[in-house]
Amino acid sequence: MRILFIGDIVGRPGRDVILAELPRLRDSLKPDFIVANGENAAGGFGLTRVLADELFATGIDCITTGNHWADQKEILGFIDHEDRILRPRNYPAGVPGKGAGLYETRGGQRVLVMNLMGRVFMDALDDPFAAAEAELSACPLGEGADAVIVDMHAEATSEKMAMGQFCDGRASAVIGTHSHIPTADAQVLPGGTAYQTDAGACADYDSVIGMEKYEPIQRFLKKMHGSRFQPANGPATLCGAFVVTDPRGLATRIDPIRVGGRLKQALPEL
Ligand SMILES: [Fe+2]
Ligand SMILES: [Fe+2]
16 A cells, blocks of 8 residues: 655645645555645644645545644534544543544555654643554554554654554554654664654745744744744645555555755655
8 A cells, every 4th residue: 555644734835835746746656545734734723624625625535633733723613523634542531533543545445544642742641652552452454454554743752753663563654743844764663664753844944843933033032922923934845754555554665755845855766
């Protein structure tokens, strides 16, 4: 199976680069399933119904999120009726939405997607490792699902890497989001799980992690809040990873993707 994983889509520049580049990527990579993190799609903060539909219309099959999942309150009114949007699985019981979904590709393959959130330098949630264990044992790779994709939304590289190793051999891919910077450690772990600590964001990189740079710099300089963060408005780079799996659902390769905007470009050689 061919899986395309896309990192945090930040504001209009992030959405624009998806609209501009995803059709070409779909033509060249022919993914069976596309996961994208949409937690910053609405002006950098959260996701709306209209924007989710705009992203689904580009061919994205599942939208994961993270700590910003409920920044736009309207999501609380539709997430329980929208199977294709996930919020982190390890929120307390009773929170709207769900953290894992089993989907079917057009070719009839079953894909389990799990959205987890780290706890290091982030809000104290339930244990993401216990959440991963529960989902992996309820729907084992090769039995309940033909592919298992984990979006590990976390700040600390150590926590993300630990999750990759924890799931090695039991997930097709564990890919990090949230730090908005692509890491250079794409690899297939020994047990066959494709791993990258952070996919990077779909954002303008003449910025501070996708935000217009003046206000973040001021906050570091003065330790005071001035204006609200706004997404930087220049051309964005679409960042993600492309994963190919074998009939067992284990990865045979992972390639980082960076197209458009200012970052050094990267595309898989097929
Ligand atoms: Fe984000
Ligand atoms: Fe985040």
